Ligand SMILES: Nc1ncnc2c1ncn2[C@@H]1O[C@H](COP(=O)(O)OP(=O)(O)OP(=O)(O)O)[C@@H](O)[C@H]1O
């Protein structure tokens with residue numbers, strides 16, 4: 641049973657709350673991600689689930705059992721630490737066998753499992769190597785094999801891919817996700833990388849300063865952010881404060897957003913790819929005249945910064961072979977979008 645429930649969990653350091661009143665439900669077999677900037681409390685939450693630190697209040701249940709005060713070795717939780725925390729004077733195999741020895745498994749089982757999990761992470765030939773002689777990516781795999789070998793009910797992964805180069809990180813994302821799915825193991829994954837969170841997770845919880853701002857599917861987090869922090873942190877967006885004057889919603893440059901009726905709206909988010917650039921005044925719900933300030937070529941797409949009456953809009957367009965852009969800095973353009981592309985936010 642691997643479903644994990646955190647109820648109103650708070651951890652204080654002095655009078656600073658590393659996390660406050662966190663309630664999360666992580667289903668059995670789910671890939672669940674804690675996403676947020678540095679210092680928002682991600683590692684603190686993992687350490688409480690693993691039992692290395694105790695919450696000041698609230699409870700943690702695993703498979704229906706209250707484990708809040710249970711010692712770490714009695715929890716059946718495997719953790720890959722942010723810095724891997726391998727035993728430097730042991731070989732790869734000894735590292736993987738360590739947890740199995742603590743569990744007092746038979747010699748036969750220890751050998752069989754260390755072999756199986758090393759093979760699973762692609763390190764068959766590495767058993768006798770000293771971990772100090774491995775690359776960062778290889779060490780990360782050893783740490784993963786070590787935590788999987790004890791066949792935990794929950795796997796906790798603290799930014800396990802952050803030290804890898806971009807290409808290796810991409811392939812490890814795919815491998816890790818496949819391994820997790822094949823084993824069906826409940827996984828809590830920590831990252832500050834929103835692309836990683838969106839592409840790997842069944843559910844994502846977005847944190848800021850010890851508080852959970854939104855917990856939902858990747859699609860929901862991206863398409864229906866709960867507030868301006870989530871909108872800006874997850875994916876690129878144009879985030880503009882708005883005010884109301886005589887019942888009309890206005891951007892700070894005076895542009896009227898007449899389709900926004902709810903006067904509790906404080907911000908508007910528009911994704912860069914929702915805006916179309918053209919030379920002509922389109923018959924869209926909104927069509928704003930502007931001047932291109934900057935062009936950013938990204939290969940698959942081009943980003944444009946466009947000045948609209950003193951406010952910078954960021955627009956992103958896919959680079960199709962058939963579509964050659966004649967736009968450049970200084971060009972006069974129109975930005976068009978519809979009401980559905982505007983995401984009103986209350987805070
Ligand atoms: N042992 C400690 N004593 C005092 N403060 C701590 C301790 N551990 C963490 N903190 C504080 O609690 C907050 C949350 O820390 P935490 O390590 O959980 O952040 P994080 O989200 O994992 O950050 P990062 O992405 O940088 O790893 C930070 O402000 C940190 O300084």
Ligand SMILES: [Mg+2]
Nearest residue numbers: 682683684722
């Ligand atoms: Mg951390």
